[in-house]
Amino acid sequence: xxxxxxxxxxxxxxxxxxxxxxxxxxxxxxxxxxxxxxxxxxxxxxxxxxxxxxxxxxxxxxxxxxxxxxxxxxxxxxxxxxxxxxxxxxxxxxxxxxxxxxxxxxxxxxxxxxxxxxxxxxxxxxxxxxxxxxxxxxxxxxxxxxxxxxxxxxxxxxxxxxxxxxxxxxxxxxxxxxxxxxxxxxxxxxxxxxxxxxxxxxxxxxxxxxxxxxxxxxxxxxxxxxxxxxxxxxxxxxxxxxxxxxxxxxxxxxxxxxxxxxxxxxxxxxxxxxxxxxxxxxxxx
Amino acid sequence: xxxxxxxxxxxxxxxxxxxxxxxxxxxxxxxxxxxxxxxxxxxxxxxxxxxxxxxxxxxxxxxxxxxxxxxxxxxxxxxxxxxxxxxxxxxxxxxxxxxxxxxxxxxxxxxxxxxxxxxxxxxxxxxxxxxxxxxxxxxxxxxxxxxxxxxxxxxxxxxxxxxxxxxxxxxxxxxxxxxxxxxxxxxxxxxxxxxxxxxxxxxxxxxxxxxxxxxxxxxxxxxxxxxxxxxxxxxxxxxxxxxxxxxxxxxxxxx
Numbered sequence: 001x002x003x004x005x006x007x008x009x010x011x012x013x014x015x016x017x018x019x020x021x022x023x024x025x026x027x028x029x030x031x032x033x034x035x036x037x038x039x040x041x042x043x044x045x046x047x048x049x050x051x052x053x054x055x056x057x058x059x060x061x062x063x064x065x066x067x068x069x070x071x072x073x074x075x076x077x078x079x080x081x082x083x084x085x086x087x088x089x090x091x092x093x094x095x096x097x098x099x100x101x102x103x104x105x106x107x108x109x110x111x112x113x114x115x116x117x118x119x120x121x122x123x124x125x126x127x128x129x130x131x132x133x134x135x136x137x138x139x140x141x142x143x144x145x146x147x148x149x150x151x152x153x154x155x156x157x158x159x160x161x162x163x164x165x166x167x168x169x170x171x172x173x174x175x176x177x178x179x180x181x182x183x184x185x186x187x188x189x190x191x192x193x194x195x196x197x198x199x200x201x202x203x204x205x206x207x208x209x210x211x212x213x214x215x216x217x218x219x220x221x222x223x224x225x226x227x228x229x230x231x232x233x234x235x236x237x238x239x240x241x242x243x244x245x246x247x248x249x250x251x252x253x254x255x256x257x258x259x260x261x262x263x264x265x266x267x268x269x270x271x272x273x274x275x276x277x278x279x280x281x282x283x284x285x
Numbered sequence: 286x287x288x289x290x291x292x293x294x295x296x297x298x299x300x301x302x303x304x305x306x307x308x309x310x311x312x313x314x315x316x317x318x319x320x321x322x323x324x325x326x327x328x329x330x331x332x333x334x335x336x337x338x339x340x341x342x343x344x345x346x347x348x349x350x351x352x353x354x355x356x357x358x359x360x361x362x363x364x365x366x367x368x369x370x371x372x373x374x375x376x377x378x379x380x381x382x383x384x385x386x387x388x389x390x391x392x393x394x395x396x397x398x399x400x401x402x403x404x405x406x407x408x409x410x411x412x413x414x415x416x417x418x419x420x421x422x423x424x425x426x427x428x429x430x431x432x433x434x435x436x437x438x439x440x441x442x443x444x445x446x447x448x449x450x451x452x453x454x455x456x457x458x459x460x461x462x463x464x465x466x467x468x469x470x471x472x473x474x475x476x477x478x479x480x481x482x483x484x485x486x487x488x489x490x491x492x493x494x495x496x497x498x499x500x501x502x503x504x505x506x507x508x509x510x511x512x513x514x515x516x517x518x519x520x521x522x523x524x525x526x527x528x529x530x531x532x533x534x535x536x537x538x539x540x
Contacts, residue, residue, distance in 0.1 A: 274446065274488050
């Protein structure tokens with residue numbers, strides 16, 4: 001019998017991920033008359049943690065169980081202590097975690113760290129990086145109308161749509177409830193605004209929940225090592241936030257940016273799709 | 286005596302590029318010279334306010350410019366000079382970056398002033414400058430036909446497209462002729478044009494006109510450095526013939 005990996009209460013004795021990890025302990029449980037609980041859990045359900053309370057288990061069976069589990073405890077006192085310990089561990093892991101549970105995106109913790117890294121890189125390479133903040137318009141209303149579960153499902157759908165329109169190097173993070181931040185390494189304000197445009201268009205195609213088209217508001221800011229002064233993470237976040245606020249103020253469903261674009265008309269006039277079409281297969285011949 | 290400003294005179298042609306440095310001023314001067322060779326009376330107006338350089342290309346240092354007409358109330362006929370290439374030039378002052386913006390307030394005056402001399406010419410070519418500043422757009426709008434110069438550089442393609450899109454969407458301009466510069470041969474130019482034409486048809490439902498191409502040739506930068514008009518110096522060279530073909534296309538261009 002092999003030792004089970006950490007975090008699993010029981011080790012699957014046969015290498016099958018489809019069956020419940022405790023399936024092989026089944027005969028043992030049968031023997032001690034606690035099969036009812038097992039059946040209720042269902043043979044084909046996968047579980048990460050399965051708690052068995054067994055009284056008066058003979059020593060041999062006890063050893064077998066112990067080998068298959070992290071947690072074979074002798075008395076109820078130990079159970080309480082172990083639970084407290086697990087909870088603490090859990091909290092620490094959650095803090096250390098870099099992704100957001102609901103969306104699978106990077107969380108704020110990672111965002112703050114990574115933005116720092118990207119700005120430092122910018123200083124070294126001399127290439128600008130950009131930050132965009134995205135806020136879902138009227139998401140609260142969606143939540144209020146359809147409830148949190150449906151609201152969350154919608155939120156996940158939106159993040160998926162947004163993610164599909166980003167480049168592999170862009171780093172999308174869940175900044176807050178319905179606010180997202182995208183770090184764009186080696187991207188100047190002009191291109192960041194163009195990508196923001198593309199994102200704005202992509203969400204408008206999502207079937208709306210409310211009786212109006214769904215939209216997002218976007219704020220864009222750039223950090224340029226020569227023009228922006230020192231690499232101040234908070235300053236860049238503030239700029240993007242300020243732009244986002246203006247986009248909201250201006251009636252949502254729009255993009256605002258902080259800073260100077262090389263040519264305002266040019267930026268607002270050529271969409272990303274048009275640019276792609278122009279530059280696409282042109283050199284293929 | 287001048288025609289109303291909202292019906293631009295048919296002899297006016299605006300030459301724009303979106304991106305700078307794609308050979309717009311070279312083309313304008315050589316087109317003007319080509320038209321002169323066919324017996325036409327031609328005026329070139331340097332509308333690249335703030336970054337005017339037609340005078341430099343022609344190796345002249347005008348004492349008076351369009352700005353003197355606008356701000357100093359000089360007579361436009363005093364300012365227009367006849368160049369060695371046979372066409373007339375209404376030069377502009379260069380070097381003052383803010384001039385572009387300043388001129389915006391005076392656009393109407395500028396247009397009215399230019400209109401007073403338009404009837405004297407068969408062709409008036411407006412060298413409108415790069416970018417899509419409001420001034421450039423307004424000058425492009427001033428003519429019923431817009432020539433867009435581009436080359437195969439990605440920025441040239443996107444910027445040229447930007448000019449076309451903005452003009453089309455904001456002012457419903459429909460008449461764009463394309464000159465493809467710096468190509469190896471006609472085939473390459475045609476492919477580049479087809480691509481741009483396809484994108485414009487696809488996104489703007491707007492077909493473009495192909496006016497011609499200019500091959501990449503050492504004689505071009507040489508002529509610029511020597512401040513000579515290539516068509517005049519070597520009308521039968523490949524580049525010289527390219528320019529004359531484009532000039533003929535513009536002459537025959539029906540809106």
